[in-house]
Amino acid sequence: MLIKTLLNKCQKFKSFVYQSVELAIHKGAEVLEITVIPRKNGLAICSGCQKPSAGYDRLNIRRFEFIPIWGYRTFLLYQMRRVNCPTCGVKIEEVPWAQGKNELTKTYMQFLAFWARKMSWKEVAETFNTSWEKVFHSVEYIVDWGRKHRCLDKIKAIGVDEIAYQLGHKYLTVVYQIDRGYTRLLWIGEERTEKTIRSFFEFFTEARSKQLEFVCSDMWKPYVKVIGELAGQALHIL
Template sequence: MDGNRVLALGLGVTAPWRLVEQRLDTDRQPHELHLRVEAERGAQFGCPVCGRLCQAHDFKDLTWRHLNFFQHHCYITAKVPRTNCPEHGVRRVQVPWAREGSHFTLLFEQAALLLVREMPVLTAARMIGITDQRLWRIVEHYVAKAVAGLDLGALKAFAFDETAARRGHVYVTIFIDLDRRRQPVLFVTPGKGKETVARFRAFLAAHGGEPGRVVEVVCDMSKAFLAAVGEQFPTAAVTVDWFHVVQLFTKAVDTVRKAEARLVKMPGAVRWAVLKAGDGPLTEKQAEALAELESGGFLTAAAWRIKELLRWVRHAETPRAARWRLTHFLRHARDRIASSPLLDAFRAALDTVETHRHRILQRWTSTHSNARLEALNGMFQLVRARARGYRNVDTFIAMIYLVGAPLPKLVNSI
């Protein structure tokens, strides 16, 4: 078997196409292997619209980047015909080794997507020898194609949350399927607030889902989010996820610490110590700071101790026990905190929990794990690392879909 036939088999070139020439250019660094493909003389080609066999109208030389041949960059060049269909006129045919409009072969794009899922985009782009802009275009094309094909007909419960896309109050809102253990991301949209929920409802309806079938929605205590869910999914039960309850009090403790630090000297390392759990992985300095905080009669210590009691509520085993524990937590917290204006943020957190206690208690009757968003927060951090150097919110969204949405068949079947 000659070299041309071996390479043709590796490329997947079939009739009427054949490999006619191979040339290694050693004057360039890295070296370039150029492969020329031509159609058999007199071959007919299917109309790109209807498939009717037609004679070639004319030809144009096109080139595509292919997977490296050993250490050499590889390029395929072919004279691609246009057909003159009696019904659809003159149109360029589609070659079997590349998608329309792309300057890369399908195999090259498949390899690029696999790399992007495992490493930062800039690193992947340098590894395969293209610019990150061109790699982003590949990612965005296939992600958009896959997302368009999502079937949400079985969706019954979802959660959503906002995450910062970059500094400067730029956010995206992410919706996940609570019944999917792996790759649960369904929809990602720029911004935050009521309009994001309306966009998701439209997306759901366009992908085979029915808003009336949704029985549960998990979110935070944002007034905008809760109002939007009531408008767009009026028959669904709303559960406030526990992650946001803890987050609410953690932020309140930090606000108290900042206010108190303006008036008195605080122990060293206390900033990060109060953000952690008391039985968590504290450094020696952080443990010493907490001990000094409690023995020194600081208001921050009182706020931190109350925040730590949330675990007692969380570990309730039944809805009745949870209701009792939450009631006593709120009563105990109000009795323990002083009337100092430094604790205003903490009182506001208690008021928020009081307002939404029925939605928080829904956690104990829900069949879904409300820790999903907390776990996904780690995935979003991973996405930021993978998307390092992303140029806009759209590319960040594309990476979230690629890593977190059920799109593996796309990557494996290009």
């Protein structure tokens, strides 16, 4: 089976096609280079307003690092188009496999971030022949995406606690959703003061706080005071 066939099965991009796959030399090492081209008559997407726009010109070929295939570092090669957008003016097109000027594909960042949950970032970098910085940026990308797309509605139970992260009584306040069958970290704040826990409830909003049915915490007075004030209807389990 051809590599292009596999790519079309697992990583197909609307309005783009895989033109060729070649084994090449890049920075002294053998790599797989996958050339991507736009479909005929396909309009580019403006990176400013995300609307289809007429072409303006083409830039030099850019390399986007993709998931390694059979141990070979793999790159998508694409000649970026600039568009003449009636709203935004001349802009570089938006492509579905990468974000902004990032040289890593979204798929590769998802791949590295997945393994970063199972191994140290250094081990991930060494295993997949990449750098610690690329693993870091991959995790950062996934966290940012998750924060933008998470839903905070219909949360009925939260847990509040502190963790020491440094000698000398340096603490972080952490708040989790602890509904039955669904547990996740919601928020982290510096210190364990009354101001800190108030910051969480400001982030969470008054409407959501009034829908809470259970709050679990220790007997740290700043927590007890603010929880009673801002989520007093909830059963507070100490």
